Amino acid sequence: MHETALMKNLLTTIEQVLDSHHVSRVNRVYLSVGQLSNALPEALSFAFEAMTREGRLQGAELIIENRPAVARCESCGEEYRVEKFPLVCPTCRSTSFIIISGEEVYVQSIDCEEKCPDD
Numbered sequence: 001m002h003e004t005a006l007m008k009n010l011l012t013t014i015e016q017v018l019d020s021h022h023v024s025r026v027n028r029v030y031l032s033v034g035q036l037s038n039a040l041p042e043a044l045s046f047a048f049e050a051m052t053r054e055g056r057l058q059g060a061e062l063i064i065e066n067r068p069a070v071a072r073c074e075s076c077g078e079e080y081r082v083e084k085f086p087l088v089c090p091t092c093r094s095t096s097f098i099i100i101s102g103e104e105v106y107v108q109s110i111d112c113e114e115k116c117p118d119d
């Protein structure tokens with residue numbers, strides 16, 4: 001399952017961040033999920049819950065923030081929201097574009113509660 005592998009990678013990254021900041025407990029994890037990422041929020045939540053039954057992330061809440069996709073016109077440089085395909089630039093009607101955001105899934109922030117006393 002795509003989301004399980006994705007969440008596993010994300011949790012590895014989160015653990016590294018927790019290690020480097022000596023965090024002992026996490027309240028919330030804010031995840032940014034792009035509109036074009038093909039990741040289902042429900043599946044991500046499910047995977048998160050299943051993988052955080054113990055350890056520092058036990059009981060942590062996953063907050064998913066959906067990010068709209070944005071395209072940049074290759075003809076005039078206009079940046080516009082991706083609503084539906086095929087994409088047409090609202091300024092110059094060009095159909096040549098690159099996607100500049102909306103394909104990624106990343107940890108936006110982590111809300112931590114306690115730090116180890118030696119920090």
Ligand SMILES: [Zn+2]
Pocket residue numbers: 073074075076077078089090091092093094
């Ligand atoms: Zn354009």
